[in-house]
Amino acid sequence: xxxxRVIGRxxxxxxxxxxxxxxxxxxxxLTPELNNTGKPLICLDSVGAGAGELVYWCGGREASFxxxxxxxxxxxxxxxxxxxxxxxxxxxx
Amino acid sequence: xxxxxxxxxxxxxxxxxxxxxxxxxxxxxxxxxGKDESGYLxxxxxxxxxxxxxxxxxxxxxxxxxxxxxxxxxxxxxVGIVDTVxxxxxxxxx
Numbered sequence: 001x002x003x004x005r006v007i008g009r010x011x012x013x014x015x016x017x018x019x020x021x022x023x024x025x026x027x028x029x030l031t032p033e034l035n036n037t038g039k040p041l042i043c044l045d046s047v048g049a050g051a052g053e054l055v056y057w058c059g060g061r062e063a064s065f066x067x068x069x070x071x072x073x074x075x076x077x078x079x080x081x082x083x084x085x086x087x088x089x090x091x092x093x
Numbered sequence: 094x095x096x097x098x099x100x101x102x103x104x105x106x107x108x109x110x111x112x113x114x115x116x117x118x119x120x121x122x123x124x125x126x127g128k129d130e131s132g133y134l135x136x137x138x139x140x141x142x143x144x145x146x147x148x149x150x151x152x153x154x155x156x157x158x159x160x161x162x163x164x165x166x167x168x169x170x171x172v173g174i175v176d177t178v179x180x181x182x183x184x185x186x187x
Contacts, residue, residue: 008125008180010096012149015173016139018160024094024149024173026125026180040125042094042149051181061154073151073159073172075094 001056001079003030006049010042018072025049025078027057032087043076054082095134095150096175098123099142103135111165112137118171123147125178136169137162149173 008026023045029038034054043057046066055078058066063077097120105117116138122130127147134150139159142148148171156162156170 006181008178010125010149010178011176012173013176014140015149016159016161016170018158019172026178039130042096044094064155064158071158073155073157073162073170075151075153075155 001058003032003034003054003056003082003085004028004041004043004078005030005034006051006053006055006078007040008051016073018070019044022067022072022074027055027076027078030054032085034085041076043078044072044074045078047078047081049078049081054085056080056082094172095152096123096125096178097121097134097136097148097150097171098129099144099146099148100133101144109166112167115161115165115167116141118142120148120150120171125180127178134169136171137165137167138171140171140174142171142174147175147178149175 004027010024063074101119103117120134122132
């Protein structure tokens with residue numbers, strides 16, 4: 001699972017019938033220090049995340065498990081909204 | 094899931110029988126701003142996307158979960174046609 005921040009939304013009317021009612025959010029992946037890393041990605045939302053929120057998502061086939069027993073074609077799903085993050089820093093840095 | 098633009102079609106006569114009747118499209122990956130990025134994909138179309146349209150692509154084993162792709166040898170499916178992408182102010186800097 002990977003940390004990210006919700007930075008936008010993608011709207012789609014015509015979509016695969018198994019995606020009906022699902023929300024697509026644009027997520028910027030982050031490092032544990034909350035710096036941007038990599039390109040923004042599209043994730044499905046299973047927790048009601050909103051703009052600017054810190055979240056983590058699950059990738060791969062497991063991403064569709066959030067929606068079981070419905071089979072949803074998702075390869076990335078936001079599975080949690082982060083309340084608090086504490087990262088132990090290496091003393092050398 | 095990825096954003097991509099339809100740039101062409103693929104025609105294959107000899108293929109796995111489970112792929113018969115499936116439309117295959119060539120896609121170019123695009124950024125949320127709509128700019129072309131490096132990388133191409135061949136995906137199965139489940140939403141009747143047209144040329145130059147921006148679409149949502151699901152990759153990996155989840156691609157098989159799309160309606161119409163059950164138990165087919167597919168690792169990339171087009172599952173939506175994008176109407177709009179809205180990017181927050183905070184996201185534009187990154």
